Amino acid sequence: MCQPGVQSVVTNSPNVHKPVEQGCTTCHDAHSSDFPDQLVNSIEKMCFTCHEDIEREITLASSPHAAVFTGDRCANCHEPHAAGRPNLLRKRVDPICLDSHAKERSEARRVGKEGRT
Helix, strand or coil: CCCHHHHHHHHHCCEECHHHHHCHHHCECCCCCCCHHHECCCHHHHHHHHCHHHHHHHHHCCCCCHHHCCCCHHHHCECCCEECCHHHECCCHHHHHHHHHHHHHHHHHHHHHHHCC
8 A cells, every 4th residue: 555544544444445455556546647636537437437326326316415516525425445334434424414514504604694784
């Protein structure tokens, strides 16, 4: 592993992402990249390369989950390398959702207060 922090997570986690088992260059370019973290493509395209079913579900949804299109995209909720939780979730589902939506509500209140005269 190139990154010591990633090596530690992968070694100590019960759930390792399959591409990580294949090697770093499955997702990362060792020398240069036009994408953050030396990815070979954008994060959502990287994820959808293997998770075509999820891409199809999102594409066909009349109201897709905004988390897939903002911030770190799939990595808002999922660890890219390894995790202690199933489905590579960063936290239990309820804290992930509540944390995200609490930030949205806080931002909406802040903007609402600033917008008043």
